[in-house]
Amino acid sequence: MNPNNEKQRAALEAVKEIQNGMIVGLGTGSTAYYAIQATGELVKQGLQIQAVPTSEHTREMAASLQIPLVDINTIDHIDLTIDGADEFTPKLELIKGGGGALLREKIVASMTRRFIVITDSSKKVDKLGKFKVPIEVIPFSYNYVLRKLQKLGGQGIVRKKEDQPYQTDQGNYIIDADFGLIEDPTTLEKQINTIVGVVEHGLFLNLASRVIMAQGDDIVVFEK
Numbered sequence: 001m002n003p004n005n006e007k008q009r010a011a012l013e014a015v016k017e018i019q020n021g022m023i024v025g026l027g028t029g030s031t032a033y034y035a036i037q038a039t040g041e042l043v044k045q046g047l048q049i050q051a052v053p054t055s056e057h058t059r060e061m062a063a064s065l066q067i068p069l070v071d072i073n074t075i076d077h078i079d080l081t082i083d084g085a086d087e088f089t090p091k092l093e094l095i096k097g098g099g100g101a102l103l104r105e106k107i108v109a110s111m112t113r114r115f116i117v118i119t120d121s122s123k124k125v126d127k128l129g130k131f132k133v134p135i136e137v138i139p140f141s142y143n144y145v146l147r148k149l150q151k152l153g154g155q156g157i158v159r160k161k162e163d164q165p166y167q168t169d170q171g172n173y174i175i176d177a178d179f180g181l182i183e184d185p186t187t188l189e190k191q192i193n194t195i196v197g198v199v200e201h202g203l204f205l206n207l208a209s210r211v212i213m214a215q216g217d218d219i220v221v222f223e224k
């Protein structure tokens with residue numbers, strides 16, 4: 001099956017969990033796109049929610065669909081977030097940030113009671129690491145971070161867009177770091193967190209409540 005059809009099917013399954021009155025986190029990327037679109041349809045039909053976007057791109061899409069938005073600084077939790085991932089394991093470990101929105105995505109996921117990840121069947125792995133780990137860094141000192149990552153065994157490159165460093169919604173850079181297959185994501189997460197100049201990274205551990213993966217005509221659900 002075309003991966004886009006799988007993305008859409010996973011998204012449609014996930015939006016069934018949205019209920020009236022919820023504060024809903026809206027993800028970023030080509031899979032989240034289908035969930036935002038479906039959420040917009042539900043809002044048009046009368047569903048009452050408030051939404052928190054995980055990127056400027058998602059904010060614009062949600063606004064164009066008349067999905068009511070709420071300022072994240074005026075709420076103390078998010079009921080449900082639906083977002084994509086670049087990789088996931090059956091233990092619900094994720095790599096995110098391929099679309100560059102990992103910082104806001106992780107903040108929103110951390111405030112969320114039920115974080116649902118939606119993917120096509122290409123995203124499932126036994127061990128994380130085939131997809132490079134996106135790491136958001138302060139532009140001032142990116143070379144220092146690159147050297148520190150190298151000491152941890154990670155080969156990093158600064159992500160580029162039209163020959164210039166790609167800039168996140170916060171104006172930071174992203175280093176895509178290749179650690180090979182990651183045997184111990186928890187230890188790696190701690191090590192990356194100790195590097196000064198790292199703002200956040202795309203290892204999402206202990207955050208997802210459920211992964212909904214579409215595989216052909218089937219929906220496969222992974223839960224803790």
Ligand SMILES: O=C(CO)[C@H](O)[C@H](O)COP(=O)(O)O
Nearest residue numbers: 029030031084097098099101
């Ligand atoms: O983390 C993300 C954006 O920062 C996305 O969720 C991730 O890159 C997956 O994207 P897609 O659904 O387009 O494959």
